[in-house]
Amino acid sequence: DAKTTQPPSMDCAEGRAANLPCNHSTISGNEYVYWYRQIHSQGPQYIIHGLKNNETNEMASLIITEDRKSSTLILPHATLRDTAVYYCIVRVANRDDKIIFGKGTRLHILP
Amino acid sequence: SQTIHQWPATLVQPVGSPLSLECTVEGTSNPNLYWYRQAAGRGLQLLFYSVGIGQISSEVPQNLSASRPQDRQFILSSKKLLLSDSGFYLCAWKGRLNTEAFFGQGTRLTVV
Numbered sequence: 366d367a368k369t370t371q372p373p374s375m376d377c378a379e380g381r382a383a384n385l386p387c388n389h390s391t392i393s394g395n396e397y398v399y400w401y402r403q404i405h406s407q408g409p410q411y412i413i414h415g416l417k418n419n420e421t422n423e424m425a426s427l428i429i430t431e432d433r434k435s436s437t438l439i440l441p442h443a444t445l446r447d448t449a450v451y452y453c454i455v456r457v458a459n460r461d462d463k464i465i466f467g468k469g470t471r472l473h474i475l476p
Numbered sequence: 477s478q479t480i481h482q483w484p485a486t487l488v489q490p491v492g493s494p495l496s497l498e499c500t501v502e503g504t505s506n507p508n509l510y511w512y513r514q515a516a517g518r519g520l521q522l523l524f525y526s527v528g529i530g531q532i533s534s535e536v537p538q539n540l541s542a543s544r545p546q547d548r549q550f551i552l553s554s555k556k557l558l559l560s561d562s563g564f565y566l567c568a569w570k571g572r573l574n575t576e577a578f579f580g581q582g583t584r585l586t587v588v
Contacts (some may be wrong), residue, residue, distance in 0.1 A: 411576035
């Protein structure tokens, strides 16, 4: 699976949009971009995934660049409950193998 | 709907004692199952994963072992715990048709 690079930490004011970047310059054509988040002392929670088109669900939006070498997770109106570590993972969907998490981005939502 | 059960939530064990953590999944069949460990202030480290009964892949050499005696049961074990085995242990499952993984609530293990 391709490697991802994320900033170690970010701050965002409550009520503003949080934009979390992820670089995956070695992504292959059949690899998807997945985002999870881990709130303190809990298990990671799936947020969203995409292949090449932008995706939106009730939690977030995922913007993937045209060359697919980077993506941005957008939390449109961040709340204090969005404080968590956000992980960007690149992998082939539905493949029977391991799921490797990087170090992620620690997002602090400021009141 | 599918659910994952992991217990106990917290555990304090002396050095040299054995360990058995159990994880069970309901509402699905033939899932991929995973054990992760998260040391204090560190990232998620994949320990073991399984694509079927009796099939275990180990990611890192260590003092732990895993077994899958039934389709939806995944057990993490140790014969003799070390201080370095302390951490937050998470079980996860992924279905064949699902692309995302679902995690249990975790077990916080402290070895003293």
